[in-house]
Amino acid sequence: xxxxxxxxxxxxxxxxxxxxxxxxxxxxxxxxxxxxxxxxxxxxxxxxxxxxxxxxxxxxxxxxxxxxxxxxxxxxxxxxxxxxxxxxxxxxxxxxxxxxxxxxxxxxxxxxxxxxxxxx
Numbered sequence: 001x002x003x004x005x006x007x008x009x010x011x012x013x014x015x016x017x018x019x020x021x022x023x024x025x026x027x028x029x030x031x032x033x034x035x036x037x038x039x040x041x042x043x044x045x046x047x048x049x050x051x052x053x054x055x056x057x058x059x060x061x062x063x064x065x066x067x068x069x070x071x072x073x074x075x076x077x078x079x080x081x082x083x084x085x086x087x088x089x090x091x092x093x094x095x096x097x098x099x100x101x102x103x104x105x106x107x108x109x110x111x112x113x114x115x116x117x118x119x120x
Contacts, residue, residue: 003026003028004022004023005023005024005028005029006022006023006025006028006032007021008022008032009036010040012040012045016048017041017043017048017049018051018108019036019040020051021052021053021054021055022054023054024055024056024057024059024062025057025058025059025066026058026061026062027061027062033065033066033069037072041072041076041078046115046119047078047079047118048069048078048080048081049081049083049111050080051083051108052083052084052085053083053084054084055089058089058092063092063096063098070098070102079103079115079118080102081102081103081104081115082098082102082103082105083106083108083111084108085104090104
C-alpha cells in the first residue's frame with residue numbers, strides 16, 4: 001500500500017490560523033507539521049485550527065505529533081482545535097483523551113463559529 005505524504009497549507013483569518021492537512025500523518029510528517037505550525041503561529045493568532053478533512057490515515061506516531069503541537073499551543077496560550085476528523089479518528093481522539101485537551105468539531109465552519117462565540 002502506497003503512503004500519501006502529508007501536505008499542509010496555512011490560511012490566516014482574523015484571530016485564527018487554519019492548517020489544511022491532506023494525506024497521512026505518520027513518522028514522515030513531522031517536518032511538514034512543524035513547518036506549517038510555525039507558519040500559522042507567525043501570524044500570532046489566538047487559535048490554530050487543524051483541518052483534517054483531507055487526512056486518510058493517522059498512526060500512533062501521528063497522534064504523538066499532534067500532541068506535540070498541542071503542547072506548543074498550550075505553552076504559548078493558544079487554543080488548538082480540530083475539525084473534519086472521520087468518526088474513527090474522533091473516537092481515537094476520545095480514547096487518547098486528546099478530545100479533553102482540544103475541542104473537536106465536525107466541520108471547519110462549526111469550529112470557526114466557536115472561535116467567534118469565544119471572542120464575543
